[in-house]
Amino acid sequence: MGKIYRSMQGRQVDMDKLMSQNELMPAVGNVSVNARGDELGPGGKIVRKREDVIAEYYEDNPRAKREVKEPVKTKDAPVAATLTTVSAGVTSGNSTKKRVTNED
DSSP: OOOEEEOTTSOEEEHHHHHHHSTTSBOSSSSOBBTTOOEEOGGGOEEEOHHHHHHHHHHHOTTOOOOOOOOOOOOSSOHHHHHHHHHHTOOSSSOOOOOOOTTO
16 A cells, blocks of 8 residues: 555545556657556557567667666664764863854
């Protein structure tokens, strides 16, 4: 189940469900594709699937990069060590910050 949004009129709308229900409907515009991205021929019949269109694009454009999600790189230091390092630099009592004025 997708995320449910609330409209301005207070109605609940499930966008994922709405998209999946209408993915075969022709898209609005002057390009003959459906909402999913399949190319449509006469009568609204699917001529080429979206996957074929994308595969052909990458064959014709070898310098184009496919988006590949890479794992998020984290620091090698554990969280507890980072917290103690940060807290070690904090001094209690008087602040050592320099006051900046426009008089200089």
